[in-house]
Amino acid sequence: MKIVDIRATTVAVPLEAPLRHSNGAHWGRFVRTLVEVEADNGLVGLGEMGGGGESAEAAFRALMPYLKDHDPFQLEALRFKIANPTASLYNNRTQLLAAIEFACLDLIGQHLGVAACDLLGGRMRDEVPFASYLFFRYAGDGFDEVRTPDQLVAHARALKGEHGFTVHKLKGGVFPPDYELECYRALAEAFPGDRLRYDPNAVLSMAEGLRFGRAIEHLDNDYLEDPVFGLEGLRYLREQLRVPLATNTVVVNFEQLASNVLRRSADVVLLDTTFWGGVRPCVKAAGVCETFQLGVAVHSSGELGVQLATMLHLGAVLPNLGYAADAHYHQLLDDVIEGGKLEYRDGRIAVPSGPGLGVRLDAAKVAEYSEFYREKGGYLYDRDPGRPGWYAQVPNERFADPSHPG
Numbered sequence: 594m595k596i597v598d599i600r601a602t603t604v605a606v607p608l609e610a611p612l613r614h615s616n617g618a619h620w621g622r623f624v625r626t627l628v629e630v631e632a633d634n635g636l637v638g639l640g641e642m643g644g645g646g647e648s649a650e651a652a653f654r655a656l657m658p659y660l661k662d663h664d665p666f667q668l669e670a671l672r673f674k675i676a677n678p679t680a681s682l683y684n685n686r687t688q689l690l691a692a693i694e695f696a697c698l699d700l701i702g703q704h705l706g707v708a709a710c711d712l713l714g715g716r717m718r719d720e721v722p723f724a725s726y727l728f729f730r731y732a733g734d735g736f737d738e739v740r741t742p743d744q745l746v747a748h749a750r751a752l753k754g755e756h757g758f759t760v761h762k763l764k765g766g767v768f769p770p771d772y773e774l775e776c777y778r779a780l781a782e783a784f785p786g787d788r789l790r791y792d793p794n795a796v797l798s799m800a801e802g803l804r805f806g807r808a809i810e811h812l813d814n815d816y817l818e819d820p821v822f823g824l825e826g827l828r829y830l831r832e833q834l835r836v837p838l839a840t841n842t843v844v845v846n847f848e849q850l851a852s853n854v855l856r857r858s859a860d861v862v863l864l865d866t867t868f869w870g871g872v873r874p875c876v877k878a879a880g881v882c883e884t885f886q887l888g889v890a891v892h893s894s895g896e897l898g899v900q901l902a903t904m905l906h907l908g909a910v911l912p913n914l915g916y917a918a919d920a921h922y923h924q925l926l927d928d929v930i931e932g933g934k935l936e937y938r939d940g941r942i943a944v945p946s947g948p949g950l951g952v953r954l955d956a957a958k959v960a961e962y963s964e965f966y967r968e969k970g971g972y973l974y975d976r977d978p979g980r981p982g983w984y985a986q987v988p989n990e991r992f993a994d995p996s997h998p999g
């Protein structure tokens with residue numbers, strides 16, 4: 594099997610409502626670039642990357658000289674061809690490599706008639722548990738805002754009722770820490786027996802991180818995720834707190850993982866199939882974590898069905914997956930894969946069983962949402978449409994006003 598062509602198509606898929614986070618917001622849609630890698634036997638492998646537009650499409654097309662006639666089975670060679678660690682000092686292609694790796698796994702699986710997870714060690718579970726991933730949000734078309742503790746609890750209750758979540762993750766860093774603490778406590782009170790996690794995207798000061806961590810020590814926390822920025826900041830907090838710390842920001846490659854093993858800063862590493870450069874590096878990293886007794890979870894940086902499939906196959910094969918995975922997926926109104934959105938049942942999504950990634954693109958949906966992208970364009974992820982002129986600092990000292998509906 595040899596690669597003969599690559600196509601990249603940017604799409605925008607609407608969200609229920611604009612989602613707020615510490616750096617800004619998702620402005621009511623996700624912009625993603627879908628990748629189709631075609632082989633000489635007519636098979637097409639699928640990949641996906643966050644962001645998009647002409648530059649992303651051109652970046653994938655520009656890889657054709659590296660990919661032409663490459664055998665998709667040769668995944669280690671692919672890594673060095675595209676993202677050799679020293680050559681990549683000049684061209685950071687990790688996220689591009691990830692999307693191509695997904696497509697190659699999809700091609701290999703289709704060629705052999707086996708699911709991607711069976712190429713990665715075989716499935717340890719048939720379904721992957723997910724957390725509710727709660728955001729403060731602006732009102733959307735037909736969807737309420739989420740700003741107050743009551744609104745947050747009502748939103749979580751609706752999601753739990755619909756999808757069966759028993760783990761709740763609050764994305765914070767939007768409002769002052771004391772206010773978000775009140776929101777977190779409201780969740781704990783509303784859902785006794787469920788588990789909780791809080792992620793302010795590293796914007797708390799050391800003092801606030803310490804205060805927040807101490808205030809939640811008695812609750813049913815999975816972990817406190819990136820309360821402050823940096824391995825050293827986390828390490829200091831970890832010495833002071835009796836809450837496990839997790840990160841998806843400062844352990845996203847093997848060098849950082851080595852640092853975290855030698856001088857532990859985070860107890861749990863959130864593996865992201867894009868940040869790490871593919872599904873296989875995540876499986877390797879999980880092996881290191883297993884050896885050193887670090888916890889492992891699956892990170893979400895916003896996904897459509899193709900990326901979600903990579904997260905499901907990853908979740909399927911990790912013996913040490915100790916936590917529910919994150920996904921923004923339930924915030925989406927639609928998807929671009931055949932059959933529509935994958936369904937949650939009892940807070941879990943079934944691992945696709947078809948060959949390769951087990952999902953196929955719905956051409957009509959891709960056309961519809963590619964047109965929607967052309968109409969609406971991208972958005973400034975690190976700006977908040979409700980706070981003109983504002984930009985984020987780390988640590989932040991200019992939080993949004995929770996009394997303002999926005």
Ligand SMILES: [Mg+2]
Nearest residue numbers: 792818819841
């Ligand atoms: Mg995070």
